[in-house]
Amino acid sequence: MMRLLFLGLVSAIFIFVLLPLLVVVVVSFGSGMTINLDPSTFTLKWYGVAVRSDLFRNALVNSTLIGAAAAALSTGLGLAAGFAIARAHFLGRSSLEALLLSPLAVPGIVIGIALLMVFSTVGLRDAWWRLLLGHVLLTFPYCVRTVIASLSRLDRSYEDAAATLGASRFAVFWRVTLPMIRPGVMAGALFAFVISFDNVPVSIFLADAKTTTVPLAIMTYLEWNYDPSVAAASSIVIISMLTFAMVLERLAGLKKVVGG
Amino acid sequence: MAEVRLEEITKFYGSLKIIDKLNLGIGSGEFVTLLGPSGSGKTTTLKIVAGLELPTSGKLSIGGQDMTRVPVNMRKIGMVFQNLALFPHMTVAENVAFGLRMRRLPRARIEEDVARALDMVQLSRFSGRTPDQISGGQQQRVALARAFVFNPSVLLLDEPLSALDRKLREEMQIEIRQLVQKLGLTAIFVTHDQEEALTLSDRIAVMNNGLIEQCDTPAKLFREPATEFVATFMGVSNMLGGRATAGTPGVVEVAAGNGLLRFAVSRPLSTGRQVRLGLRPEDAIVETGPVAPDNDRIACRVETAIFQGSVVALGLRPMAAPDVVLHARVTLGATTEHMAELKAGDMVGVGWRANSVLVYE
16 A cells, blocks of 8 residues: 555656656647647657757757866866865865865856856956856866765775785776776766756856857747747757766666666 | 885874884795784784885885885785775776786786686686676685785785685685695785684784784694783683792682682792783583582582583583682583583582693783
8 A cells, every 4th residue: 555655656756747848849749839739730840940940059069068078077177176085184175175065055146147257357258168167167066076975985995905906096096996986977977967958047147149058049039939949949958868868877877877 | 925024113093003113024935814803903014014004113124125115006915805805897807917917917928827816716717707796705716816916925814704604714714825825925814813813824923902912823822822811812711810829839819709719830939929810711621510628629510501512611600709700611522421411500620730721920
C-alpha cells in the first residue's frame, strides 16, 4: 500500500515536471499561428522557420559555444582552486573557499549589473567575451565545489601508492588523481554548461543586439510574436539537451556522475 | 635488496611527539616486523622509510646511502598499503606495470616483467580484469606484485592483511613469507597482531609510545619479553605486583585483598624489593581436585572454563585471594584429557615453575 502510494506520488511529480515540456513539443508541430493540439494537422513548418531564423540560429550557436567554453574554463580553474583548498595548508584557506563560492549567494541580477558596470569601465565592448566571462564567474563555484568534494572523498593512499611506485607529482595527478575524480569533475562541467546555457538574469545585461543567447532570443521573440516557431526552437533545445545528457551518460556514466 | 638503518629518528606532528629517537637497523634480506598497538608510531615509522613522511630529526639510510631527504618517488621502495590502494581505473596488468612505466622502461621489458610477476603470484589469468572483478585474496596478490615487480631495495607492508578473514589471512602470511624469501627482499611489516608477527618475522620490534621496547627474534621475544609492556603484548595475561620475601632463590609474595599468594622465581632478589610478576597462561601447571596442605600449588576455584578444541582456557580464583583471577591455558593431551570436562565451581591447584615466571622491576 505504502509502495503504491509512493509510486503514485513519484509519477505525479514526474508528470508535473515533464508535462509542460511535452506540451511545448506537441505545439511545435501545430499548423496554425496559435497553439493547436489537433494531431491530423501536424507539420514541420515551424522547425523550418526556426532554423532559418537568424535570431534563433545565432543564439543557439552562441549559447552552445559560450556554454562549452565557460564549462571548460570553470573546470580548469575549479581543478586548480579545488586542489589548493583541499590539499594545501595555508592561512585564510577557508575564507578563500567562502569567497570562491560567494557568487552562489548573490542574486544573478546584482551580478549582472555589477559585471556590466565593470566591463564598461574597463572598456570590454564585445558581448561574446562579456557573456563568457560572466558565465565563468557564475559556473566556477559549482566546479570548485565538486572538485573539493571529490578530493575529500579520495583516500590519500592511492596517491601515496603512485608516488612510491616512482610517479612524479605531475604523473600522480595525471594518471591517478584526475582519473579517480573524473566523475565529479565531469558533473561540475555538466552543471556549468547547463547553468550557462539557460542563464537569463546575468546574460540579459551582457548581451547586445547582435550577440544573444537562446533564452534571451526566445524572450525577445515572444515580445512581438506568438507562433509555434518559439515552440520549435524550444523543442530543438530540449531534444539536444536530452541527447547531450545521453551521450555523456554513455561516455562518462552520468548515473555515477549525478548519483555519486 | 639493501640494509635499512634508522638513527635517532624523531617525528613531531605539531607539538605532539609521535616517534622519539628511534634506532633500528635491518639487515639485507631480513624480514622485520614493527608490532604495536594503534598510536604506537609503527605506521609513521614505515612512512618515514617510504618517504611519505619526513622525520623532524634523525637520519635514514638505505643500502648505505643517506635517504633522509630523498623524495618518495626516487627511493625505489615497494609498499603495500592497508587498503591496498589498487588503482580502480586500471587492469591488474596495468596496476602491476605502473611502477615500471613510471621508470620509463622499454615496452617489451615491461610486458616481460609484468608477466613474470603475475606468474609468481598465480594471477596470469586475471591480467585483463579490473580490481573490482577479483577476490580479496587476489587483490592482495596484485598489490604485492605491483610492489615487488620493479626490484625495490626494500618492501614495506602496512597491515596489508587486516581486511582478510582468518583462513585467507593465514594463507597469505605463508605466501608473503615465501615470496619475500624467494626474491631475497629486505622487508618491513607493520601489524598489531602478535601471532602474525611471530609467523612472518626474522625479528620483531615491539613499539609503544613512539619507542622500540624490544627488538628480537620471535622465539626470544616470546620466551623473554624485556619489559612488562612487551610481555602483555606477547600474551602474558597474568601480571601481579608483589614484594620479595626471600633472596636466593627468590620468593615473591603477592598481596591481594586480605590474602597472600607465594611464587618462587629463579633469579636472586634483595628482600623487600617491589616487583611485577608475569605469568604466561600456557606455562600454568594445573592439577584437578583439592590441594594437599603441604603442596605449593595455589588452591583455586574454577570461574570460567572455555573449551577451544585442543586447549581449555581457564579463569581461576585463588581461595586465599579471591580478588585475583589467574588465567591458565591447558593443552589437552594424554595426561590432561580429563580437563576438557572442567566446569565452573570445580576445585583445582595451579602453579608456575620458577624458571617460567617473568620478573619486572
